[in-house]
Amino acid sequence: MNIGTMFQNSFAASLLVPVERDAETQLMTRVVLVAMWTVLSLAAGQQWFGDSPDLPNYLFYYQTIGPFFDLANSRFEYGFQIVSWLWSNLGLGYESLFVLMAAVSLGCKFYLFERYLRSPILAAISYILGFYLLHEYTQIRAAVGIGFALLGIHAMLQRRWWLFAVFTVAGILFHYSMVVMPLVALGARQIKGRVVIIVGALILVTGSTVLPALQQLIVDVFSQFNPLTTAYVYNDLNADSANILSFASVMTIGIIVWMVTIPSTFKNEYTRVFFGMTLMSYLSLVLLRDSLELALRLRDALAVGIIFLVFREPLSIRQIPPIILWFAAAAYLYYGYTTTQVLT
Numbered sequence: 497m498n499i500g501t502m503f504q505n506s507f508a509a510s511l512l513v514p515v516e517r518d519a520e521t522q523l524m525t526r527v528v529l530v531a532m533w534t535v536l537s538l539a540a541g542q543q544w545f546g547d548s549p550d551l552p553n554y555l556f557y558y559q560t561i562g563p564f565f566d567l568a569n570s571r572f573e574y575g576f577q578i579v580s581w582l583w584s585n586l587g588l589g590y591e592s593l594f595v596l597m598a599a600v601s602l603g604c605k606f607y608l609f610e611r612y613l614r615s616p617i618l619a620a621i622s623y624i625l626g627f628y629l630l631h632e633y634t635q636i637r638a639a640v641g642i643g644f645a646l647l648g649i650h651a652m653l654q655r656r657w658w659l660f661a662v663f664t665v666a667g668i669l670f671h672y673s674m675v676v677m678p679l680v681a682l683g684a685r686q687i688k689g690r691v692v693i694i695v696g697a698l699i700l701v702t703g704s705t706v707l708p709a710l711q712q713l714i715v716d717v718f719s720q721f722n723p724l725t726t727a728y729v730y731n732d733l734n735a736d737s738a739n740i741l742s743f744a745s746v747m748t749i750g751i752i753v754w755m756v757t758i759p760s761t762f763k764n765e766y767t768r769v770f771f772g773m774t775l776m777s778y779l780s781l782v783l784l785r786d787s788l789e790l791a792l793r794l795r796d797a798l799a800v801g802i803i804f805l806v807f808r809e810p811l812s813i814r815q816i817p818p819i820i821l822w823f824a825a826a827a828y829l830y831y832g833y834t835t836t837q838v839l840t
């Protein structure tokens with residue numbers, strides 16, 4: 497075997513490959529996930545659990561769509577506007593549009609759970625607890641954007657760069673905050689070993705120093721697309737600060753600390769990327785704690801990476817603690833949303 501062949505074999509071995517299961521287990525897993533996907537998509541689109549806080553805004557927008565396409569008609573992202581305009585001009589109701597978008601969003605995530613995680617059903621259940629009511633049921637644009645961004649990150653891990661670009665752009669077209677996820681993933685992919693902790697500390701220190709300039713940059717870049725950007729950044733919509741020591745935040749810290757003790761976290765590119773996303777989900781909350789809306793939106797997008805981090809490896813004694821911590825955090829988020837409709 498020559499050096500070139502050895503390099504090719506080593507490179508191929510490092511690429512992301514699907515999890516292998518026996519035929520019966522795979523069939524049962526897919527049946528369960530498809531059943532969950534169907535019910536939850538219909539529930540989100542038709543608001544079976546009551547009207548979400550964002551429904552009036554979406555409904556008003558959909559009812560004002562005219563026969564001529566005009567991107568300046570709304571603050572919503574171009575991807576959402578295009579799909580909504582096409583759907584409306586086909587004479588279809590908004591419920592069916594939201595069912596479609598919820599199905600696309602959940603389909604992306606459940607597909608990745610089944611294909612790349614060792615415990616996909618547990619991953620799906622934890623997602624439902626932690627994010628479903630917030631994303632698919634309420635913030636549908638962000639939900640679809642996250643789904644596409646996650647597909648892009650997995651394409652990146654397979655070195656399929658053109659797919660990475662396509663899915664990243666698609667994600668941004670549904671929610672501008674999706675520009676952050678691929679950047680974090682690309683950065684985390686390059687940092688090997690526990691150096692990522694040092695990098696995180698540097699980001700925290702540096703970020704605190706340049707925060708005013710960063711806030712102004714965000715306003716300058718994104719306010720032309722979304723007029724609420726200034727309000728999000730400077731906390732005009734909510735006088736509160738992000739709770740960096742809430743129960744969910746403490747559980748996230750626990751997951752981060754525990755995963756640091758597992759050597760494979762940093763040897764494996766997959767878990768390294770999603771560890772970086774998990775770490776940044778908390779750091780974004782700390783750095784932007786006085787910009788509550790922005791902090792929560794970034795946290796909620798990046799925190800989906802926790803699921804891919806804790807369920808990637810086979811269940812073992814070492815993997816149980818972060819799974820318990822994540823389920824506790826997800827249950828807390830579910831309880832918080834169903835009782836107050838505000839995640840902190």
